Structure formats: structure tokens, C-alpha cells
Amino acid sequence: MAFENLTDRLSKALKNLTGKGKIHEEDLQASLKEIRLALLEADVSYPTVKKFIAAIKEKAKGAEILDGLNAPQQVVKIVNDELTALMGEEAVPLNKSEKIPTIIMMAGLQGAGKTTTVAKLAYKLKREENARPLLIAADVYRPAAIDQLEVLGKDLDIPVFSEGTDVDPRKIVEDGLAEAKANKNDYVFIDTAGRLQIDEALMNELKDIAKIAEPDEILLTVDAMTGQNATETAEGFANALDLTGVVLTKLDGDTRGGAALSIRDVTGKPIKFVGQGEKPTDLDVFYPDRMASRILGMGDxxxxxxxxxxxxxxxxxxxxxxxxxxxxxxxxxxxxxxxxxxxxxxxxxxxxxxxxxxxxxxxxxxxxxxxxxxxxxxxxxxxxxxxxxxxxxxxxxxxxxxxxxxxxxxxxxxKMLKQFDQMKKMMNQATKGNFSGMEQMMGGAxxxxxxxxxxxxxxxxxxxxxxxxxxxxxxxxxxxxxxxxxxxx
CATH class of the missing domain: 1.10.260.30 (Signal recognition particle, SRP54 subunit, M-domain)
Structure with a gap:
């Protein structure tokens, strides 16, 4: 699971802060050193780490007791606030057009999960807003890319516009947009081609499609498992395209999580969604404050x-x-x-x-x-x-x-009958507001x-x-x- 190692390291770093009132300088320095190493090992970019540590150091020096928090807790709050600020403070919603359709162009390298993300996001809007999306299959290069999108569309009951692999992607996008206008679809998703790495031909094609479609959103799909490469990829696309946001995929994989902490700082583009699983529903809005809490082991x-x-x-x-x-x-x-x-x-x-x-x-x-x-x-x-x-x-x-x-x-x-009996008793205690009794039972178990x-x-x-x-x-x-x-x- 993403961030587990980072959570462990940050927790140990904060353990050094055991004083009360003002924070001792030596304890603060030791903790900041551990935090710096933890972030670098998590593949957070060096400039981001440097800026982050400087901000914590400035705010932590002479931090007083606030709202009943002692000094160590106050540092946890400072670190939590800075992590949140680093990732963008608040969730950033989709840019929606005043007139239909809202056009969303998806970009990304091969293997980042772009086609799956297209389907997940369209399904999310269909489920939550009763939207009528159309998916345009404009990736004519990757084997089975069109087939994959059509299978996903069929499974989720979302129409897919395609014209095969022999038609120029620019023409496919033009025809797809005309289809969406005729059918009054309120969202259009353009699944563009990826490459194994950024190249001039790919970027030129994406620029042409952006001119034709005039999208309300250009979302970059980035694989969190690629670590600092994810940040470099995001920076490369941001330099060539007018990106409006990022979708971070595979956050549930064996990843060190640094991409989530670096992308906003390096590119200035917000992370709008995160993918954590294979199911169509496994795509969530990205909330920086919630992610910061999870990284610090404070749950979500x-x-x-x-x-x-x-x-x-x-x-x-x-x-x-x-x-x-x-x-x-x-x-x-x-x-x-x-x-x-x-x-x-x-x-x-x-x-x-x-x-x-x-x-x-x-x-x-x-x-x-x-x-x-x-x-x-x-x-x-x-x-x-x-x-x-x-x-x-x-x-x-x-x-x-x-x-x-x-x-x-x-x-x-x-064993199951015993678990059922314990659960039944705990639920009964909880519904009566007797949390101490519930905790005693959990202690007994x-x-x-x-x-x-x-x-x-x-x-x-x-x-x-x-x-x-x-x-x-x-x-x-x-x-x-x-x-x-x-x-x-």
C-alpha cells in the first residue's frame, strides 16, 4: 500500500519530540533530518523536500501550545498543514463547460492506466450526476487499445465512438465530437495515444487534437509506481500542453508515494483524482488534507x-x-x-x-x-x-x-460464532453510547x-x-x- 514506509519513517521522526511547551532545538533538528530522509526515500523531488523542511522549521521554532496541544502535537499539526499545502490545500473540481458537451482530453504515457481511467471517470459522472458521456477512441497505435475501450464501455453501458486503426486520430476526434453534438452527450472523453516515452511526434499529435477539440480539461494520467519519473513525465507534458490537472493511478500498488507530494509543487497542476484499485468505482476525488492525514498515520x-x-x-x-x-x-x-x-x-x-x-x-x-x-x-x-x-x-x-x-x-x-457474539455485544454497547464498555470488551478480546x-x-x-x-x-x-x-x- 502506498505511503506505508513514509508513514513509518515520519512517525519515528516525530517520536523524538517529547518535550512540552517550546520545542527543543536539538530535538527539532533530529526530527527534521529524519523527515528529510524519509521524503527523499519516498521519491519526493529534492527541491520540494528542501522547501518543505524550511517551511516546517520556520513554523516549528518557538511554536506555542495551541488549542490544548502540547509541543509534539503542535509539530504534528504543522507537518500536517504543510503536507496539505504541498499537495494543494483543497480538492479541485472538474472544469465544466457552460454549454454541453464538456470535453475532457486524457493524455499520458503507455502503461499509466489512461484508458482504464477514462472509463472510470466517465462511469463516476454517470453514476453520480446521471451524466450521458461519450468515449472517443483516438489511440490508433497501441494494439487492442480501441478494443479495450469498447469492452469497458460495453461493461459500463457507456457508448464508445471509434473508426478503427486506419483513420487519422485528428479525423476520429472531429467525427466523434460531431456524434456527441448530434446525440446531445453532456461529457466527451478523448482517449489519446500514449508512448513509452515523451517524443515530438506524440506531442504534435496531442497539440493538434487540443486545437480541434478545444477541451475544457486536459488531464494527465500518471503512474504513481514510477516514483520521480512520474514527476518528470508530468513536467514534460506540462511544458508541451496546457494541462489542467493530473490523475494519479496505481496508488494502491507497491509505491513510495513521492509523486503525490511532488507533482503539484513541480508542475503547478493540481491532482484531481486518484485511482486505487481495478474496479470501475476505484477512482476518487483527491483531497490533499485527507491524504496528509493518511501519510501521518492519522487515518482518513x-x-x-x-x-x-x-x-x-x-x-x-x-x-x-x-x-x-x-x-x-x-x-x-x-x-x-x-x-x-x-x-x-x-x-x-x-x-x-x-x-x-x-x-x-x-x-x-x-x-x-x-x-x-x-x-x-x-x-x-x-x-x-x-x-x-x-x-x-x-x-x-x-x-x-x-x-x-x-x-x-x-x-x-x-470462531465465526464467537466473532458474531462479540460484534453483537459491541454494537449494542455503541448504540447505547457506552464506548468505555465497548473498549473494555475489545480489550478482553x-x-x-x-x-x-x-x-x-x-x-x-x-x-x-x-x-x-x-x-x-x-x-x-x-x-x-x-x-x-x-x-x-
Missing amino acids: MLTFIEKAQREVDEKKQAEQLEKMRQNTFDFNDFVDQLRQVQNMGPMEDLIKMIPGMAGNPALKNLSIDPKTFTHMEAIVSSMTKQERENPDLLNPSRRRRLAAGAGRPIVEVN GMDMSSMMGGAGIPGGNFGQKVQNFAMKQAARKMKKMKKKRGKK
Whole structure:
């Protein structure tokens, strides 16, 4: 997962700051040295690192206690603010035309995920705005590029305009735009050709297409896994084209993450979207503040909440919440919850969005096999209607029958029933507002929250807990702002 090594290194660097009140100069210097090395190892460009360290040093010197934060926490806040500023402060929306269609031209090198991103972004607009996009297949050079776009379009029920590989891309774009105008499509995506590296022929073709299409957006797709090369690629395209933004792909891969920190500073172009997965829905708006929180191991509760809101059936969730209050939550509800969680993405990624969990050593190499959920569903499917609604009926002989019916060992059945019982009790405590009781149960299950935070890579147990609280308060404030904005609309 992106940023894990950077998160670990930054957390260790901040551990040096243990004083209170004003920050000791020697501690600050030691921490800044570690932060500098961490950023360079993450493939952040040297000029960006130099500027970043200078800004932190200036603000951290003589930092006073603010809003109840002690000196180490204050430095965490400064680093968090500077990371956010480095990546662009706020999310930058798509430039939309006052009259239809809005034309979005996609550029990038081969292998960056450009064609997939075209489909993902079109699908995102279709899903969220009920938009009617058209995809123009203008990459006539890469083998199967047109076929790939047509397959994606068919899967997502989005029309694709193509004229084969023997027609000049400029002509394809002209004809595609005429088609969009005739069909009154409100968005047009132009999937242009890529190369293995930037060359004059590619840039000339892209410049010609830009003149013909007069796009509202020219988005560059950049592969985050290429490290500093991603920044160099972005700079090369920015020098030749009037780029309006960047889409960073493969952020879920084995990458050091430096591209996300360098691109805005080097090119002046905002990162507008990030791709983190293979599914059509695995494309998210880029929020600099949320990314900064994730890098510092403070989680990303807002994205977690948004994923839940997007994937969870609100009516069903309300019914299940009432069942939790009444302590009548059963295995039918349990299976519904499993399916909804699966739709949100890999469990290990969701866990790391919780403040303090990203740097937890116990979760460092966490990998949850998706088959685990399939096996659990198989066990529940082997239950009778009465057993699902009343788990207390599941005596040893019935459990053996479930194991045989699901083709799973009896130990696995017993483990799942124990987990269900613990989850049911915790949910019941949470709905009553008894979080201390819930934490005690988690502690009894070997999951004491305060000790987990102490070992989460964020310095010192008590300090780690405070950083978690700081992150949660930040998330709460941002949620309030989001609600106010929605209210004004």
C-alpha cells in the first residue's frame, strides 16, 4: 500500500519530540533530518523536500501550545498543514463547460492506466450526476487499445465512438465530437495515444487534437509506481500542453508515494483524482488534507464515511441499527453487513483509514483473504431459518452439521460464532453510547485501543492516543463544514 514506509519513517521522526511547551532545538533538528530522509526515500523531488523542511522549521521554532496541544502535537499539526499545502490545500473540481458537451482530453504515457481511467471517470459522472458521456477512441497505435475501450464501455453501458486503426486520430476526434453534438452527450472523453516515452511526434499529435477539440480539461494520467519519473513525465507534458490537472493511478500498488507530494509543487497542476484499485468505482476525488492525514498515520475517516454512505443501503442500515439497539441483530443482518463491507473495498485498506491504524505494526503486513467472507457466507447459508434468527440454538451437534454443509472445519464455525457474539455485544454497547464498555470488551478480546495506539508507529502510548483524538476532532470539524455547505446548496 502506498505511503506505508513514509508513514513509518515520519512517525519515528516525530517520536523524538517529547518535550512540552517550546520545542527543543536539538530535538527539532533530529526530527527534521529524519523527515528529510524519509521524503527523499519516498521519491519526493529534492527541491520540494528542501522547501518543505524550511517551511516546517520556520513554523516549528518557538511554536506555542495551541488549542490544548502540547509541543509534539503542535509539530504534528504543522507537518500536517504543510503536507496539505504541498499537495494543494483543497480538492479541485472538474472544469465544466457552460454549454454541453464538456470535453475532457486524457493524455499520458503507455502503461499509466489512461484508458482504464477514462472509463472510470466517465462511469463516476454517470453514476453520480446521471451524466450521458461519450468515449472517443483516438489511440490508433497501441494494439487492442480501441478494443479495450469498447469492452469497458460495453461493461459500463457507456457508448464508445471509434473508426478503427486506419483513420487519422485528428479525423476520429472531429467525427466523434460531431456524434456527441448530434446525440446531445453532456461529457466527451478523448482517449489519446500514449508512448513509452515523451517524443515530438506524440506531442504534435496531442497539440493538434487540443486545437480541434478545444477541451475544457486536459488531464494527465500518471503512474504513481514510477516514483520521480512520474514527476518528470508530468513536467514534460506540462511544458508541451496546457494541462489542467493530473490523475494519479496505481496508488494502491507497491509505491513510495513521492509523486503525490511532488507533482503539484513541480508542475503547478493540481491532482484531481486518484485511482486505487481495478474496479470501475476505484477512482476518487483527491483531497490533499485527507491524504496528509493518511501519510501521518492519522487515518482518513471522511473517505471511510463517504465510502460507507456510497455503498451502504441507508434504509437497511436504519433497520439494522434498530435491531442492534434492541439486541435482536441476527445472522441475516450479519450477511448483509458482510456484503456491504465487501463493496467498500479491501478490508485491510478500510482498517488503515481509522486513525492510528495505518502505522500499527500488527497491521503492517495485514492481508485479509476475500475468500474468508465467502466461507462465512457458506456457513450462514447452511443454517436453517430458525438458526439464523436465533443463534442460541446452535449447539455442538448443529455446529458439526454447519461445518459439513459449508465444507469448513468445525474450528472455523466456532470462531465465526464467537466473532458474531462479540460484534453483537459491541454494537449494542455503541448504540447505547457506552464506548468505555465497548473498549473494555475489545480489550478482553486482545484489542485494547490505547495499547494499539501506543504501538501504532505514532510516538508514545499516551501521545499516540492524543494524536488519534486530534485526528478524530479534525474529521468531526470537517464533517460539520461539509454539512453546512450542503445546507447552503
